[in-house]
Amino acid sequence: MTEMMLDIRNLKVSIPTERGTLNAVRGVDLQIARGETLCLVGESGCGKSLTATSIMGLLPRYARVTTDRFDMAGQDLTGKTAAKLAKLRGRDVAMIFQDPTSALNPTLTIGRQLTEGVMRHEKLSRSAAEARAIEMLDRVGIANPAARLTQYPHGFSGGQRQRIMIASALMGRPKLLIADEPTTALDVTIQAQILTLLGELQADLGLSLLLITHDLGVVAAIATDVAVMYAGRIAERAPARDLFAAPQHPYTKGLLAAIPVPGVTPRGSALPAIPGRVPGLIGTMQGCAFRDRCAIAAPECANDPVPRIEAGQGRFVECTKAEVTA
Amino acid sequence: MLSFISKRLLVALLVCLTVSALSFGLMFVSGDPAIAIAGSGGRAEDAEAIRQAYGFDRPLIVQYLDWIGSALTGNLGQSIYFNVPVTEIIGNRAGVTLTLGFISFLVALVIAVPLGVAAALRPNGWIDRIALVIAVSGQAIPSFWLGLMAIVVFGVWYGWVPISGADTWQGYILPVIVLSYYAIPELMRITRSGMIDVLATDYVRAARAKGLPMHLVISRHALRNAVLPLVSLAAVQLGQLLSGSIVIESVFALNGLGRLAWESLLRSDLPVVQAIILILSLLYVVLTTLADILNAVLDPRLRGGS
Amino acid sequence: METTRPSVWRKMRGNTGALIGGTLLLLIILIAVLAPLLAPHDPIAQDLTRRLLPPFWHDRAVPEHLLGTDHLGRDYLSRLIYGARVSLGVGLGVILVSGTIGITLGLIAGYFGGWIDMVISFAITTRLSLPIVLVALAAVALGGASLTTLITVLGFLLWDRFAVVTRAAAQSLRHQEFILGLRAIGASRARILFLEILPNMRATILVVVSLEVANVILLEAALSFLGLGVRPPTPSWGLMISEGRDNILFDPWLIALPGSALCLLVLAVNLFGDGMRDITGPARK
Numbered sequence: 001m002t003e004m005m006l007d008i009r010n011l012k013v014s015i016p017t018e019r020g021t022l023n024a025v026r027g028v029d030l031q032i033a034r035g036e037t038l039c040l041v042g043e044s045g046c047g048k049s050l051t052a053t054s055i056m057g058l059l060p061r062y063a064r065v066t067t068d069r070f071d072m073a074g075q076d077l078t079g080k081t082a083a084k085l086a087k088l089r090g091r092d093v094a095m096i097f098q099d100p101t102s103a104l105n106p107t108l109t110i111g112r113q114l115t116e117g118v119m120r121h122e123k124l125s126r127s128a129a130e131a132r133a134i135e136m137l138d139r140v141g142i143a144n145p146a147a148r149l150t151q152y153p154h155g156f157s158g159g160q161r162q163r164i165m166i167a168s169a170l171m172g173r174p175k176l177l178i179a180d181e182p183t184t185a186l187d188v189t190i191q192a193q194i195l196t197l198l199g200e201l202q203a204d205l206g207l208s209l210l211l212i213t214h215d216l217g218v219v220a221a222i223a224t225d226v227a228v229m230y231a232g233r234i235a236e237r238a239p240a241r242d243l244f245a246a247p248q249h250p251y252t253k254g255l256l257a258a259i260p261v262p263g264v265t266p267r268g269s270a271l272p273a274i275p276g277r278v279p280g281l282i283g284t285m286q287g288c289a290f291r292d293r294c295a296i297a298a299p300e301c302a303n304d305p306v307p308r309i310e311a312g313q314g315r316f317v318e319c320t321k322a323e324v325t326a
Numbered sequence: 327m328l329s330f331i332s333k334r335l336l337v338a339l340l341v342c343l344t345v346s347a348l349s350f351g352l353m354f355v356s357g358d359p360a361i362a363i364a365g366s367g368g369r370a371e372d373a374e375a376i377r378q379a380y381g382f383d384r385p386l387i388v389q390y391l392d393w394i395g396s397a398l399t400g401n402l403g404q405s406i407y408f409n410v411p412v413t414e415i416i417g418n419r420a421g422v423t424l425t426l427g428f429i430s431f432l433v434a435l436v437i438a439v440p441l442g443v444a445a446a447l448r449p450n451g452w453i454d455r456i457a458l459v460i461a462v463s464g465q466a467i468p469s470f471w472l473g474l475m476a477i478v479v480f481g482v483w484y485g486w487v488p489i490s491g492a493d494t495w496q497g498y499i500l501p502v503i504v505l506s507y508y509a510i511p512e513l514m515r516i517t518r519s520g521m522i523d524v525l526a527t528d529y530v531r532a533a534r535a536k537g538l539p540m541h542l543v544i545s546r547h548a549l550r551n552a553v554l555p556l557v558s559l560a561a562v563q564l565g566q567l568l569s570g571s572i573v574i575e576s577v578f579a580l581n582g583l584g585r586l587a588w589e590s591l592l593r594s595d596l597p598v599v600q601a602i603i604l605i606l607s608l609l610y611v612v613l614t615t616l617a618d619i620l621n622a623v624l625d626p627r628l629r630g631g632s
Numbered sequence: 633m634e635t636t637r638p639s640v641w642r643k644m645r646g647n648t649g650a651l652i653g654g655t656l657l658l659l660i661i662l663i664a665v666l667a668p669l670l671a672p673h674d675p676i677a678q679d680l681t682r683r684l685l686p687p688f689w690h691d692r693a694v695p696e697h698l699l700g701t702d703h704l705g706r707d708y709l710s711r712l713i714y715g716a717r718v719s720l721g722v723g724l725g726v727i728l729v730s731g732t733i734g735i736t737l738g739l740i741a742g743y744f745g746g747w748i749d750m751v752i753s754f755a756i757t758t759r760l761s762l763p764i765v766l767v768a769l770a771a772v773a774l775g776g777a778s779l780t781t782l783i784t785v786l787g788f789l790l791w792d793r794f795a796v797v798t799r800a801a802a803q804s805l806r807h808q809e810f811i812l813g814l815r816a817i818g819a820s821r822a823r824i825l826f827l828e829i830l831p832n833m834r835a836t837i838l839v840v841v842s843l844e845v846a847n848v849i850l851l852e853a854a855l856s857f858l859g860l861g862v863r864p865p866t867p868s869w870g871l872m873i874s875e876g877r878d879n880i881l882f883d884p885w886l887i888a889l890p891g892s893a894l895c896l897l898v899l900a901v902n903l904f905g906d907g908m909r910d911i912t913g914p915a916r917k
Contacts, residue, residue, distance in 0.1 A: 345758060345761055348762065352767065417649065425693070439737070462899070462902065463895075466846075466896075466899035466902055467898075468891065468895070470853075470873070471891035473885075474877065475887070475891065525884065570763075572763075572769070572858075573764050573854050574856065584766070587766050587769070602766065603762070603770065606766065
């Protein structure tokens with residue numbers, strides 16, 4: 001049995017709003033083994049960012065988060081206080097954000113932002129912390145790192161800033177790295193570079209990576225495992241190879257059909273879109289959330305709970321109609 | 327950075343020149359200053375004599391250049407009423423206004439900023455509610471009326487503080503409270519909204535993701551960025567406190583610049599009024615320019631290419 | 633997060649605030665308009681035999697003067713009612729002048745940019761550096777205290793916020809597609825400015841109007857209090873506070889009543905304005 005870097009069961013996040021309680025995450029299970037890259041995919045608003053943010057304990061105060069089990073980086077955090085989780089941040093667990101422009105403080109130097117965490121956590125001297133910052137900047141491909149420590153973020157391009165964010169996340173030598181759509185805000189050519197970098201770092205450092213994305217191209221490039229999220233739940237989880245080869249959930253099939261495959265999809269042909277809209281998440285929900293948009297929906301899809309069909313190691317699908325061949 | 331500052335200084339200089347022309351011209355827009363001095367019931371000969379004595383018969387531009395020329399050498403003319411140099415009278419009176427303005431400003435900052443931060447940390451919380459009441463009431467209550475009511479309650483009914491004058495430090499208590507109450511709402515609002523905006527940014531989340539304790543996140547990452555808009559506003563507010571204390575000085579019978587300006591207006595002592603308007607405007611220009619420079623120092627993005 | 637809980641501020645100054653403020657404001661406007669019908673006495677008629685009568689909660693109160701009389705024996709309730717006319721009238725008059733100046737300047741500066749914008753921005757900076765109360769006092773003193781002078785002077789002094797806000801709005805609107813489209817089909821500049829861009833700023837301008845009305849009402853009161861605003865015997869609340877000042881030791885209600893009226897009116901305008909700002913969207917500055 002491989003060591004789990006993240007094992008979370010039945011994660012629920014709800015947010016009180018004027019129109020009622022928004023149940024944004026409705027019972028999510030996630031396991032990430034050491035050295036594994038799990039991609040959490042889904043359309044915007046499906047709760048994937050909230051899931052990541054709640055794992056880091058960075059949700060606003062008024063958000064309610066509950067879990068049945070929460071193990072992270074070898075620590076049991078089930079039912080523990082926020083302070084306990086806070087102790088892991090910047091050490092065993094680190095996070096990078098979608099928009100590197102806004103994730104770096106414009107009024108502090110790069111050096112300060114890279115070193116402030118470890119100087120506190122590991123009681124490193126300034127020079128030792130700066131030495132590590134230079135090492136990390138070098139590692140993520142920032143040229144002439146020593147000279148750049150005294151510069152402010154506005155002097156860097158978007159791609160460079162995301163590299164700096166990654167360096168910053170690596171400063172505390174984390175075991176688990178959570179990346180929330182790290183390439184979405186970047187130019188297409190830069191996206192590939194950042195993904196390649198993440199992949200290399202993951203392999204070199206033996207990181208476990210939780211990558212949030214809505215881009216299946218990203219998934220194909222980097223994932224070892226994939227979890228497809230829909231309306232606050234994981235609809236299907238599978239090793240990346242299996243998922244692309246044989247998607248089981250109708251929603252996954254729809255998503256995959258919507259990406260052009262070079263050489264297969266005729267040029268200029270319209271991509272099939274999934275009809276219908278994502279359901280509202282306010283209040284409780286009965287049965288399968290996807291059934292209104294599902295081509296193979298049947299009356300029993302309205303029943304609770306939706307059966308989860310396990311199909312071998314690390315693979316399951318939540319669908320009444322799915323026929324899984326293990 | 328240097329080019330930014332020099333540009334800013336150039337604008338400040340131009341504003342000063344324009345303001346000086348305006349405060350000079352103000353005395354002429356609404357009629358003949360000689361008649362204003364002589365009084366509307368004054369005889370024509372008197373007005374003519376005044377016109378000659380003060381050189382009002384010369385072309386306006388000559389008078390202006392003359393005035394601005396001597397102003398540059400520190401001579402703002404003679405008071406018509408006291409017949410002594412304007413600078414001397416103003417020098418005697420400026421202390422009260424500056425003391426009142428600066429103390430009120432400090433008091434307002436010391437109350438508004440922590441309250442604004444606390445309110446922003448827990449929107450909806452009880453501190454936020456108190457802050458809301460202070461802000462809403464502070465903006466609706468006229469300060470001169472508040473001053474009078476404070477005199478009635480604390481000076482007359484309770485007898486805690488002197489009801490007029492500033493011969494002792496106690497005389498400043500009520501004016502400072504009233505004036506800072508006037509400045510608090512705006513300062514607090516901008517602190518609160520700036521703080522709420524900053525707390526929602528990714529770099530604050532990133533700072534928390536680094537595992538920094540909340541007090542460091544607030545002081546190092548949030549506050550520093552939230553005060554950027556506050557610096558400009560604070561300069562404006564200080565300028566307004568200094569020039570707006572005219573009403574408060576009148577209420578509390580404090581012999582400051584504002585009261586001097588008011589009295590001078592009532593006795594048509596125009597050189598004094600001109601000089602005070604000029605000084606207060608220049609003060610405002612200096613303050614806002616300093617604030618812009620301070621902002622550039624605090625915010626590396628404004629320094630231009632690094 | 634995409635979803636944030638509305639805070640007390642938004643709620644209170646949002647719909648509820650706008651509702652309370654709007655109702656209160658409407659009530660005061662009605663009182664001002666119907667003043668001749670509502671006021672029990674002539675607001676400037678003196679009766680020196682009935683001076684300084686106290687309001688109804690006092691023992692010495694007289695039923696026909698519900699809120700007492702001032703130092704010249706004028707009915708206080710009637711003066712308060714007519715005072716609303718002065719406050720609102722000055723507020724409205726000044727806004728008409730300052731709004732016209734400020735909106736025109738702001739539109740032109742924001743739409744044309746370049747050196748025109750530089751000149752107008754410079755004018756705004758210069759105006760902001762003038763000590764408003766003092767300059768207004770001086771101008772009113774020199775122009776002779778009267779309602780017309782007061783409105784003109786304040787109107788020509790308080791256009792800055794209108795200019796700043798419309799300038800910013802015009803800047804952001806000028807690059808929008810429908811404006812570019814109009815320019816492409818050759819619509820005249822005046823048409824684009826006043827018939828297309830201006831109506832798009834309604835909400836923003838409404839918010840500035842409310843802020844400025846409150847500002848003007850307080851300024852008028854302060855100037856009248858200093859004796860250089862509205863001239864006696866016109867019943868202005870600021871003037872009434874000034875006149876009551878000599879008697880605050882024994883009859884503090886003389887200043888308490890008009891001051892409360894002022895607070896109430898300014899509060900109503902502010903609540904309404906803040907509410908409108910929240911309802912009409914993020915015009916926050």
